[in-house]
Amino acid sequence: MSAPPVPASTPIRSHGFTNEVLGWKAWLETVDLATASPEQIAALEEMSPQAKQSAYFLLLAHQPEMLLQRSIAFNAIMFAPGGMPRAERELGATVESRLNGCVYCASVHAQRFEQLAKRNDVIAQLFEDPLSAGTTPREQAIVKFSADLALKPDALSAEHVRALRQAGLSDMEVLDLVHAVALFAWANRLMLNMGEPIFPAATAAAAA
Amino acid sequence: MTSSAPTPDDVIDQAVPLAPDHPLYALRRERPKVVASTQGSYEGMFSPAVQGISVTERLLVALHACRLSKADSLAAHYRSRLLADGAEGAADPALVDAVASSNAALPADARLQTILGFTAKLIDRPIEGDRAAIDALLQAGLSTPAVVALGQLIAFLSYQIRVVAGLQAMADAGAAA
Numbered sequence: 001m002s003a004p005p006v007p008a009s010t011p012i013r014s015h016g017f018t019n020e021v022l023g024w025k026a027w028l029e030t031v032d033l034a035t036a037s038p039e040q041i042a043a044l045e046e047m048s049p050q051a052k053q054s055a056y057f058l059l060l061a062h063q064p065e066m067l068l069q070r071s072i073a074f075n076a077i078m079f080a081p082g083g084m085p086r087a088e089r090e091l092g093a094t095v096e097s098r099l100n101g102c103v104y105c106a107s108v109h110a111q112r113f114e115q116l117a118k119r120n121d122v123i124a125q126l127f128e129d130p131l132s133a134g135t136t137p138r139e140q141a142i143v144k145f146s147a148d149l150a151l152k153p154d155a156l157s158a159e160h161v162r163a164l165r166q167a168g169l170s171d172m173e174v175l176d177l178v179h180a181v182a183l184f185a186w187a188n189r190l191m192l193n194m195g196e197p198i199f200p201a202a203t204a205a206a207a208a
Numbered sequence: 209m210t211s212s213a214p215t216p217d218d219v220i221d222q223a224v225p226l227a228p229d230h231p232l233y234a235l236r237r238e239r240p241k242v243v244a245s246t247q248g249s250y251e252g253m254f255s256p257a258v259q260g261i262s263v264t265e266r267l268l269v270a271l272h273a274c275r276l277s278k279a280d281s282l283a284a285h286y287r288s289r290l291l292a293d294g295a296e297g298a299a300d301p302a303l304v305d306a307v308a309s310s311n312a313a314l315p316a317d318a319r320l321q322t323i324l325g326f327t328a329k330l331i332d333r334p335i336e337g338d339r340a341a342i343d344a345l346l347q348a349g350l351s352t353p354a355v356v357a358l359g360q361l362i363a364f365l366s367y368q369i370r371v372v373a374g375l376q377a378m379a380d381a382g383a384a385a
Binding site: 066165178 | 235242244248252255359363366367382
């Protein structure tokens with residue numbers, strides 16, 4: 001592998017959003033890993049190697065079949081090869097998170113966008129003004145479509161799809177974007193309503 | 209109407225609707241894990257094995273969420289499931305009509321009111337979620353696993369509604385030039 005070194009991330013703080021690493025705490029009791037059922041362990045392992053240490057996934061493990069299916073969907077939508085480049089799926093996810101006000105989701109997926117795209121200019125724009133963000137016509141079209149699907153799914157029309165095609169997206173890419181935005185309509189609602197983010201200062205204070 | 213019926217089991221195909229000879233039906237199958245886990249999530253959300261919140265309550269949540277989101281074909285799907293004679297028996301048609309109409313007074317049952325109020329907030333104003341709303345569900349008698357099931361269900365519906373809306377827009381746009 002000869003990937004260029006990743007430039008140091010520029011911290012972005014804008015309108016309450018950030019690309020910094022945040023914590024998250026649940027408002028309900030989470031599943032205790034020591035007494036978790038095999039189904040609960042399997043659902044957590046389906047999600048990711050880190051899920052067993054995450055308050056969010058340990059909370060969702062109260063319903064293992066729901067978590068299992070959601071984990072399969074999540075990984076297939078965000079990581080499947082081909083179709084829309086992964087960075088652009090992360091961008092769609094970050095648009096939905098920005099518009100729903102999910103500071104935690106927006107920070108995680110802003111970081112993933114930057115890891116994949118090696119830049120964060122469009123993230124800074126998105127946090128500043130989600131409706132005008134985009135460094136290229138293709139990016140602007142992706143942001144616009146994502147925002148419309150996030151906010152007014154009932155008003156989505158053929159015109160929205162034609163605008164993406166005009167910007168060069170294939171139908172496979174359009175479908176991948178629909179899935180990514182819809183997935184974060186799902187994720188944001190859980191993150192926003194089952195617990196709250198922990199900001200770096202609070203994390204440091206708690207550790208002190 | 210299309211010449212061939214959609215696969216009876218896949219709710220997304222039914223709601224768009226997409227028959228097996230539609231180009232988007234084949235396009236969806238290029239993401240087979242997404243198709244399978246979307247349907248698997250739907251089945252998990254309404255599984256009788258989930259305890260602490262009845263299948264009828266979950267279907268009423270789904271109907272209310274789809275009505276609020278103006279997702280007509282999905283609302284019709286959940287309405288017909290409620291009125292069908294499932295494992296818990298058919299729901300009271302007057303109750304189904306009250307829940308289907310976002311303007312009508314919500315049913316008198318306090319537990320159902322709390323559940324549907326939480327549904328409306330998550331669907332329309334997810335940013336307003338707070339700890340008090342979770343506490344209200346616990347006080348209404350829901351266990352922690354039941355609250356997690358309810359949250360997953362409403363959040364899943366937000367996803368399902370957008371997948372259907374996206375595919376409907378793609379279908380309306382016709383084949384790519």
